[in-house]
Amino acid sequence: MTPPSAQHFTAVVPAAGVGKRMRADIPKQYLPLLGKTMLEQTLENLIAHPQISRVVLALHPEDPYFADLPIASQPWLTKVNGGEERADSVLAGLAAIQDEEWVLVHDAARPCLPHQDLDKLLALAGGAVGGILACPVRDTMKLADEHNRVNTSLDRSRMWHALTPQFFPLALLKDSLQQALNANVAITDEASAIEWIGGTVQLVEGNACNIKVTQPVDLMLAEFYLNKLLHNGRSSI
Numbered sequence: 746m747t748p749p750s751a752q753h754f755t756a757v758v759p760a761a762g763v764g765k766r767m768r769a770d771i772p773k774q775y776l777p778l779l780g781k782t783m784l785e786q787t788l789e790n791l792i793a794h795p796q797i798s799r800v801v802l803a804l805h806p807e808d809p810y811f812a813d814l815p816i817a818s819q820p821w822l823t824k825v826n827g828g829e830e831r832a833d834s835v836l837a838g839l840a841a842i843q844d845e846e847w848v849l850v851h852d853a854a855r856p857c858l859p860h861q862d863l864d865k866l867l868a869l870a871g872g873a874v875g876g877i878l879a880c881p882v883r884d885t886m887k888l889a890d891e892h893n894r895v896n897t898s899l900d901r902s903r904m905w906h907a908l909t910p911q912f913f914p915l916a917l918l919k920d921s922l923q924q925a926l927n928a929n930v931a932i933t934d935e936a937s938a939i940e941w942i943g944g945t946v947q948l949v950e951g952n953a954c955n956i957k958v959t960q961p962v963d964l965m966l967a968e969f970y971l972n973k974l975l976h977n978g979r980s981s982i
């Protein structure tokens with residue numbers, strides 16, 4: 746049995762979004778970040794990890810940008826058409842993988858993933874449950890009504906932010922996602938589908954620098970974090 750640390754994995758990268766909340770002229774994954782597009786930074790950071798051997802990239806069917814990037818011709822990259830929602834894009838990516846036991850899914854919008862955190866997540870391979878990178882909530886959390894008035898303050902002691910990558914047995918993830926989508930369940934991450942079918946999800950604490958670039962201010966923060974990460978050989982910031 747090959748130990749997890751010696752195994753190689755495929756990553757599915759959903760990158761078919763339009764980035765509405767970024768309010769940019771182009772989809773946010775193509776915005777510049779340290780001299781390349783954010784998507785290139787995310788892909789290069791993933792494939793630079795010694796245990797990631799292949800990336801399946803879900804792109805918008807009418808994406809006019811990716812083909813012009815130098816990375817587009819890399820042999821480790823497989824492109825598929827993304828779907829209406831992120832979960833559809835992920836499922837399309839999973840459909841392109843047959844010969845793997847485990848698979849990870851990582852947002853194109855998260856370019857600042859420390860390899861130290863990816864090491865911890867990949868160590869779940871072959872075990873009883875899959876898991877996700879996550880970081881503990883640090884602010885007091887409020888539940889609001891439709892007027893944005895506080896209903897209640899929530900107990901944050903066991904509350905976490907779900908990040909990506911999310912790492913699960915391939916067959917389980919394919920089946921869970923398909924079942925949840927068939928049932929019209931709102932799925933915003935892979936773990937939600939596993940939870941919906943009653944599966945267990947292990948939270949693996951990751952660094953809060955692994956932000957999802959969603960709004961304009963996030964790109965400035967990502968530039969700072971990615972600079973630190975690259976300076977430290979991608980391991981940590």
Ligand SMILES: Nc1ccn([C@@H]2O[C@H](COP(=O)(O)OP(=O)(O)OP(=O)(O)O)[C@@H](O)[C@H]2O)c(=O)n1
Pocket residue numbers: 758759760761762763764765766767773774803827828829830831832834835852853854855957958959
């Ligand atoms: N139909 C979709 C929607 C999103 N994504 C991807 O899922 C990741 C996380 O989604 P999000 O941050 O919400 O990106 P967008 O959907 O592009 O952003 P917005 O909701 O602001 O439009 C992104 O890498 C995005 O490209 C995707 O592959 N397919």
Ligand SMILES: C[C@](O)(CO)[C@H](O)COP(=O)(O)O
Pocket residue numbers: 831852906907908909933934935957
């Ligand atoms: C998958 C995810 O990044 C985990 O936090 C998040 O759910 C993506 O949400 P989005 O609205 O598709 O950005």
